[in-house]
Amino acid sequence: MTVAPELSPAITVEQVTAVHGSGRQARTTLSPTSLSVSRGESVAVIGRSGAGKSTLADVVLGLRLPASGSVTVCQEHWCSATRRPAKRLRSLVQGIPQDPVAAFVPRWTIRRSIERAIRSLSRSAPDGLGEHPAGRDQAREHARDAEARISRAAELAHLEPSLLDKRVTEVSGGQAQRAAIARALAVSPTVLVADEPTSALDPRTSAEVSAALLSIVEDEGIALLLVTHDPEFAARCTRTVEITAPAGDPLTPAAPATASAA
């Protein structure tokens, strides 16, 4: 894949807020946040615990709808308070969870989980890649194509191919995190959201995984939104955005009003 020079950002987050719960128990968990990330760029989101970093990651991934504001991906509407992400855009935005186990169905092999994603997402890919295969030849071609995508994704993520036929619970934490990266890359996303992808790993594995992730982003021209507590990892990103906890949050000591998004 070549890096297309693009003027417009791959993803734009505009005045997004989030609310947990409903009625009297409703609680704002993300104060209005705006940011944008271009292809080949990596943006680190930092902030104290409870500032809403993981909530922001969930909103951008489309796992949670924002309370207000909207998210645009490749100049197309992605999600807002009233609209769920369209399925045809789904392959554009992928994620790497903090706990890699979340990316896989525990009773399936890693390969089956990745195949499942390729099958359902390439069918509705925006580049016209997949109308449902009509003939047997085409079906075979699609299977070959999926096989090639999986191999290439595993290679990019430095995942040993033999591990593809294990379940995610049977491999080590570092291997599982590489598998999660491979799963996300297999559907050729434009935007990658990583929620503390290295926090559960030991320092050396963490360094390897973060280096691999950053080089993939650069080489493949992917826009990376990285939620992290690790200052070193954040420093190696293109930019850093700090978000602060919503006002009235008991976790935040009375902060001066000037402290806002950098």
Place this chain on the structure above:
Amino acid sequence: MLRNSSLLGAASRIVSAVALLLIAGALPWLSLRDPAASVLRARYAELEPTPEALAAVRAELGLEGGPLPTALRWWGGLLRGDLGESWISRAPIGPGVWNALGVSATLTVCAIVVALVIAAALVTPAALRILRDKPQRGSGPVGVALTSLPEFLLASALLVVVAVQLQWLPPYGWTGFKTVILPALSLGVPAGGLLGRLLTDAVGGVAEERWVNVWRLAGARPAVILGGALRRAAAAVIDQLGLVFIGLLGGAVAVEQVFAIPGLGRYLLGAANSQDLPALQAGVMLMAVAAALVGILTGVARRFLRGGPLPPGALPPPPEARGDGRAARWTAGLALGGLLLILVTGLPRDPYAIVHPRLSAPSMALPFGADASGRDLLARVAHGTIGTLTPSFAIVALAIVIGLLLAVLGEVARGPAEIANATPPILAGVIIAALMGPSVGGAALAVLWVTWPPLTTHAAALIDEARAMPHIRWLPLAGVSRFEIWVRHILPATVPPLLRHGMLRLPGVALALAALGFLGLGAQPPLPEWGLLLSEGIDYVERGPWTTVAPATALILTSVFAVAMAGLRRRRKASGARSGRPRAAEAAEDAALPV
């Protein structure tokens, strides 16, 4: 997010309360057996049921205009203190039902005294162990044994043994202190056993809480610690206490019937059998008021014990008691073996053929003897197993399906669930029988009405747990549709535990059906059904006691099996907790089980 809205829950409660009031008022109109026709028969036997005559009766009964005017007229009368007129005797209902209420109140107070004495006796050993600083979990076999017999079975047993065989006390009537003893025992012993077990488990668990050690280190006397532990344990079981007392109202129907006591329960049963719907309405109304009073008293007691309302989850649930696994497994196995033996030997025999001498005593050829018509009792009990268990399976399966559907809907089901939860099955059976006529289907409907709420609660907890699982939360990223997530990932994680829960409820469901059959509200003769067999046998208990022993044996084996299974469940749950099974669903399952 709609599923968890508190607004929706409140709306659901209000709507179902209004619906309940309207239905209560419109009961006469809702009857499926045309009430006009039956009243016509009862009053003017010589009159032809022509359309004109029926219309005249309908107007006379106040049925014209449809359900809403009927309900409004009834409530209007009620507010003026007018309970209406009996359809059968045309006498005002007020005096009769007030008398019945007085009798029932006396009986209930006596039963509560019995229950409290038994509960205190059961909890004493655990309390003494705290005084000696050697707390121990578990409630022991006595409590289990006391809880295992449903009221109608215990009442029949006491009647046969104490009143008929030993002739220590009068077998029926309401003529003085001597006639109160047996009914109060029948009602109070199971309730006291259940209360005692709950309290003992709670006291044992409380004694292991950390504050006990803190108090001890601070030099508190054992008596002070015991006081604190009892209060904490009482706070933990106070809600169940309310349900136990409401359960007494339902059990009273069966006990009053067995001992021929002119209380509210028997009044209701009579009204249902003669289809005297205004009388039924008045009785149900009084029962509902009594249940509401119990609810208010429980709320006051809870406030006093816990010092005010707490947010949900603020008070940790008392720790689980460890059941004796091996004993429970043996007991369950033996009971099941006994039932299977009856089935295997009895199924090939003919339950309907009248070929033996009437009331033949048990012999090699007739192991259980013959009944009053000369039918083989072994065959009747064995076929009764099928007749009782088939509807039970259907009820449990339906309750699971309903539970899953309503759990998906969430808060919408809250109001009906709370009402259904507080309805004793016998009361539901009485109302349904009055509306539809007594039948197996009606009895099954009544038992289903009390079976679905706990399964719904459990299903909702399981679904919430499954939806919160990280890999299910992330499935949309792989392009998996919401429908597929529900069908292929959430439901498969939900159904197996629900099936297990349903199977655990099966014996209890069978006993509830038998109780309705015993009261004549379920299966009709000559169908072989356990409860019906027992009530047929009671009439001949002096000449042929075996007529009651045979069905009672099957019922007791089922009760023992049910209680032993509950013990097994606890053990499996303890091991499940170790392997990290989520807590919330377990708590729901726990709250759901009656034993």
